Structure formats: structure tokens, C-alpha cells
Amino acid sequence: MGPDTPSPELPGGPDTGPPELPGGSVTGPPELTVIIPTYREEANIGAMVREVSRTLADHRIRGEILVIDDSSPDRTIPIVRDLEKALPHVRLVVRTADPGLSQSVVEGFGIARGSVIQVIDADFSHPVSLIPAFLRRIREGADVVIGSRYVAGGGIGEWPLSRRIISLGATAMGRILFPEITDPVSGFFAVKREVVEGAPLEPRGYKILLEVLGKGHWTRAEEIPYTFENRKEGASKLSLTTIIAYAVQVGGITGHAFSRREGAAWRELSRILRFALVGISGIAVNMGILWGLTELAGIYYLYSSAVAIETSIITNFLLNDFWTFGGETGHRMGRRLHRFLSFQLVSLGGLVVNMAVLFAGKEIFGIYYLAANLLGILAAFVWNYVVNRNVTWRGAA
Ligand code: GDD
Ligand code: MN
Numbered sequence: 001m002g003p004d005t006p007s008p009e010l011p012g013g014p015d016t017g018p019p020e021l022p023g024g025s026v027t028g029p030p031e032l033t034v035i036i037p038t039y040r041e042e043a044n045i046g047a048m049v050r051e052v053s054r055t056l057a058d059h060r061i062r063g064e065i066l067v068i069d070d071s072s073p074d075r076t077i078p079i080v081r082d083l084e085k086a087l088p089h090v091r092l093v094v095r096t097a098d099p100g101l102s103q104s105v106v107e108g109f110g111i112a113r114g115s116v117i118q119v120i121d122a123d124f125s126h127p128v129s130l131i132p133a134f135l136r137r138i139r140e141g142a143d144v145v146i147g148s149r150y151v152a153g154g155g156i157g158e159w160p161l162s163r164r165i166i167s168l169g170a171t172a173m174g175r176i177l178f179p180e181i182t183d184p185v186s187g188f189f190a191v192k193r194e195v196v197e198g199a200p201l202e203p204r205g206y207k208i209l210l211e212v213l214g215k216g217h218w219t220r221a222e223e224i225p226y227t228f229e230n231r232k233e234g235a236s237k238l239s240l241t242t243i244i245a246y247a248v249q250v251g252g253i254t255g256h257a258f259s260r261r262e263g264a265a266w267r268e269l270s271r272i273l274r275f276a277l278v279g280i281s282g283i284a285v286n287m288g289i290l291w292g293l294t295e296l297a298g299i300y301y302l303y304s305s306a307v308a309i310e311t312s313i314i315t316n317f318l319l320n321d322f323w324t325f326g327g328e329t330g331h332r333m334g335r336r337l338h339r340f341l342s343f344q345l346v347s348l349g350g351l352v353v354n355m356a357v358l359f360a361g362k363e364i365f366g367i368y369y370l371a372a373n374l375l376g377i378l379a380a381f382v383w384n385y386v387v388n389r390n391v392t393w394r395g396a397a
Contacts, residue, residue, distance in 0.1 A: 032063040032116045033063065033114030038070075039076075042075040042076045045122050048124065106203040117191050117192075117196070124229060124231065125187075125228050126187070127229070137222050138190055144195060145221075145223070147188030150182040167185075176268065185209060191216065272385060282315060321336065339393065349383060349387065358373045
């Protein structure tokens with residue numbers, strides 16, 4: 001659906017004239033569309049719409065508010081209908097098929113008329129007062145502005161441990177794809193409409209932002225810290241299905257990155273691939289030198305091994321420095337010698353990780369030692385990649 005397509009089932013929609021706010025200009029489409037997805041939000045939505053409305057007015061922002069509801073059985077719909085009558089810049093969309101938070105937000109993208117789109121929860125978890133700051137950052141040139149719980153100044157209210165762990169796991173997965181973004185699963189963000197226009201979004205589950213980052217058209221993403229407030233009214237709808245949907249979504253973004261071969265996610269995934277290939281080349285170097293020194297030079301095999309290991313660390317470093325992480329910027333990285341020392345230490349750490357997993361697998365879980373070693377290699381690979389990416393080559397574009 002194009003951005004200008006008026007939604008047919010919208011009373012008080014486009015036909016009633018341009019939405020207007022006190023202080024806003026009289027003509028033209030709104031600059032900002034605020035999308036509020038709702039399901040069973042009768043306790044919050046009235047106050048929420050009024051607060052967003054007041055914030056837009058106070059800051060002289062020409063905006064519209066789109067409430068996208070999935071046929072809530074409670075009083076959410078009548079409450080918003082009444083607001084629609086009172087406030088010309090409020091629109092309600094009632095969905096009847098394919099329910100879901102992400103689907104709702106994407107439907108909102110399709111009918112939003114603003115050149116900037118803000119997404120915000122209905123339950124006051126996201127501070128409404130920050131909306132003007134999001135808009136300002138977009139006006140100043142950002143394509144995507146993300147409310148982050150994980151940058152300095154951000155935070156989380158009182159979450160139960162289980163929810164913290166789930167959230168951290170989801171965030172970690174997302175951060176592998178977008179290492180510069182601390183909260184890629186935030187539900188509080190703003191985008192230029194061009195970012196999502198025509199993007200092949202496959203909305204499912206809760207994490208629509210990850211989908212936007214994975215498939216949208218953007219170059220500049222910025223974050224604004226905020227503190228996630230626990231909802232005071234109603235209940236969260238996060239479930240196991242949501243978590244599975246998230247894993248499928250990460251898979252989909254990975255597939256998309258491989259087929260398109262451009263964009264931020266592709267840059268990271270192709271880097272992981274290069275890093276893995278370099279690791280495999282290191283195994284060949286290690287084996288070759290071990291064999292050569294032992295068989296041809298007649299050196300005691302453990303001495304040969306020490307030389308073999310160190311040589312493969314050096315060749316791995318050089319290949320990663322010039323190839324895996326090279327070619328692009330580097331101005332934010334330290335000197336090559338520093339990077340080498342860091343890589344050397346991380347590699348030794350990887351050795352320890354490998355052996356610890358081997359030991360635990362065999363002694364504690366009774367796994368056959370060669371199988372346990374495979375797990376160890378995998379764990380060491382993850383360790384090596386993640387630590388080197390975030391320490392040794394931190395800031396590589
Ligand atoms: N239309 C629609 N359809 N809206 C929904 C649905 C749905 O199926 N499920 C939830 N919503 C709405 C809620 O009414 C609320 O406005 C918002 O989406 C968030 O739902 P919550 O159930 O309150 O989510 P949460 O607090 O667990 O999760 C929040 O935190 C995540 C970060 O960890 C949300 O903000 C997520 O967007 C965010 O990713
Ligand atoms: Mn919530």
C-alpha cells in the first residue's frame with residue numbers, strides 16, 4: 001500500500017481535510033505520524049492519545065495520530081472513536097485479520113501521511129515527552145532514531161529476571177547484526193518514511209524495528225536514551241510464540257542480507273563469514289607447520305605445535321586485519337600493533353574457552369571427547385568473533 005493511499009475504513013480520515021493542530025500550518029500533509037499499536041488498552045489509550053496530542057501541540061508539530069488496533073474486545077475502540085470525533089488529527093484503524101504488533105505497525109507505515117513516522121507503545125512504557133527529540137534528530141539528518149534502554153542515561157524499570165534475560169538474549173542476537181545499535185529490538189523509534197517505503201518487510205512477532213533495520217533503506221541510525229517504565233494498567237502480551245517468531249525473524253533477515261548483499265546486516269554477516277574462513281585457513285596453517293616441523297625438521301611435536309599455533313594466530317590476525325575488517329574506515333581503531341596484542345590475548349582466551357567446554361562436555365555431561373571438542377571450537381569461535389569485533393576492531397565500519 002502506498003503512503004498516500006487513504007484507508008477506506010477510516011472515518012474522519014483523509015476526506016475530512018488535513019489534520020491540524022493548534023499552531024500548525026493550515027495546509028499540507030502532517031510532518032509526523034505517530035503510530036500507536038493497541039490491543040486491550042482501554043485503561044491507557046485515552047490518556048495516551050491526549051498526551052501525544054498535547055505534546056505535538058506544545059511543540060508546534062504538525063502531526064497525526066494513528067491508533068492501529070487488532071479488534072480489541074474491551075473498550076479501546078469506542079474510546080478512540082470518541083477521540084477521533086473530538087480531535088481531527090486522530091485516526092483509528094481496526095484490523096480484523098492477521099493480528100500482531102509488527103503487522104499493525106507495518107499497516108500503519110502504509111497509511112501514514114507524515115514524512116516522519118514515530119512508533120510508540122500505548123501503555124506509557126515509552127516517554128511521550130521524547131517524541132519532539134526524535135523528530136529533531138530526523139530533521140537533523142538521521143534516517144532512524146531509536147529509543148535505547150542500553151545507552152548511558154537509559155534504563156529499565158523493575159523487570160523480573162526472566163524478562164531481563166529474554167530481553168538481553170534478543171538484544172544480543174540483534175546486536176550481532178547491528179553492532180553499532182545498542183537496542184535493535186526497541187519498540188520506541190522514529191524513521192523517515194523513505195526508510196520503510198517499498199521495503200520488503202515481513203512483519204511478525206514483536207520486533208518490528210529489527211525488520212526495519214534489516215530490510216529498510218537507511219544509512220544513519222542514532223539512539224536516544226530512555227527509561228522503560230513498566231505498564232501500570234493492563235498486561236503485557238509477550239509469550240513463547242513471540243520468542244519463536246523472533247528467532248524466525250532473525251533467520252529471515254539473515255536470508256535477506258545474503259540475497260541482497262548490501263546493507264548493514266550484510267556487512268556484519270559477510271564479516272562473520274570472512275572471519276570463519278580465516279579461522280579455517282588458520283587450521284590449515286597450524287596443521288601444515290606442525291607436520292612440517294615434526295616430520296621434516298625432526299622437532300619434538302609439542303615444540304612444533306607451539307610454533308604452529310603462534311604462526312596461525314599471526315596469519316589469522318593479518319588476514320583479519322587486512323581483509324575481514326580492513327579496507328573500510330579504521331580511523332576509530334588503534335594502531336596495528338595494539339590490535340595484534342589484543343587479538344593475541346583474545347586468541348589465548350579462545351583456547352581457554354575451547355578447553356573449558358571440552359572438559360565440561362566430557363567430564364560433566366559425558367559427551368564423547370571429539371564431539372565435546374566440536375562444541376568447544378564453536379564456543380571459541382563465538383568468543384573470538386564477538387570479543388575481537390567489539391574490542392580489537394571496535395569501530396570498524
Ligand atoms: N495492534 C496490536 N496487535 N497491538 C498490540 C498487540 C497486537 O497483537 N500486542 C501488543 N500490542 C500493543 C500493546 O497494546 C502496546 O501498546 C504495545 O503493543 C506493546 O505491547 P506490550 O504487550 O505492552 O509489550 P511489552 O511491554 O511486553 O514489550 C515492549 O517492549 C519491547 C522491548 O523489550 C514493546 O514496546 C515492544 O514493542 C518492545 O519491543
Ligand atoms: Mn508494555
